[in-house]
Amino acid sequence: MSLFKYIDIKPLGDDRGDLISLEANQNIPFSIKRVYYIFNTEQLASRGFHAHKKLKQVAFCIKGQCNFILDDGSEREVALLDSPNKGILIEQMLWREMHDFSHDCILMIVASEHYDESDYLRDYDHFIKEVNLDKG
Numbered sequence: 001m002s003l004f005k006y007i008d009i010k011p012l013g014d015d016r017g018d019l020i021s022l023e024a025n026q027n028i029p030f031s032i033k034r035v036y037y038i039f040n041t042e043q044l045a046s047r048g049f050h051a052h053k054k055l056k057q058v059a060f061c062i063k064g065q066c067n068f069i070l071d072d073g074s075e076r077e078v079a080l081l082d083s084p085n086k087g088i089l090i091e092q093m094l095w096r097e098m099h100d101f102s103h104d105c106i107l108m109i110v111a112s113e114h115y116d117e118s119d120y121l122r123d124y125d126h127f128i129k130e131v132n133l134d135k136g
C-alpha cells in the first residue's frame with residue numbers, strides 16, 4: 001500500500017473558470033485549525049525534513065509543482081504534486097521532504113492543529129527510534 005493517500009476535490013468550474021472549496025470534516029478529513037502556504041521557494045532549496053507526532057495535514061500545490069517524499073521508517077516514496085484539486089493526506093509519524101520546487105510553486109497546507117514546535121521530530125535518527133517504539 002502506498003504511503004501517498006490522495007484526496008481528490010471536485011472543481012466547481014464553469015465557463016468563468018475553476019473554484020475549489022475545502023470543508024472541514026467533509027472533503028478534508030479533520031477539523032482545520034490552520035492554513036499556511038509556501039511560495040517564492042528557491043529552485044534549489046528543499047524543505048521539510050521532519051515528521052509530526054500528532055499533526056494531520058493535507059497538502060495541495062495550488063500553482064506549479066514540487067516533489068514530495070514520504071517515509072514511514074520502512075518505505076520511502078516520492079510523488080509529484082502538481083494539481084490544485086489533488087491533495088495528499090499526511091498523517092502522523094511520516095517523515096516528509098519537499099524538493100524540486102518550480103519557480104511559480106504555491107504549496108498550500110491545511111492542518112489539524114495550531115503550530116506547535118514540540119510536535120516536530122526534526123532529527124531522522126530520533127524519528128526512526130520513535131517509529132520503532134510505536135511498533136513495540
Ligand code: T46
Nearest residue numbers: 034036038047048049052055057059096098109114115
Ligand atoms: C510541514 C511541511 C509540509 C510557524 O511559525 N508557523 C507555522 O504554522 C509554520 C508551518 C511554520 N512556522 C515557522 C517555523 C519556522 O521558523 O516558520 C518557519 C519555517 O517552518 P519550517 O522550517 O518548519 O517549514 P518547512 O517548509 O520545512 O515545513 C512546513 C511545516 O512546518 C511542516 O509542518 O509538514 O511544511
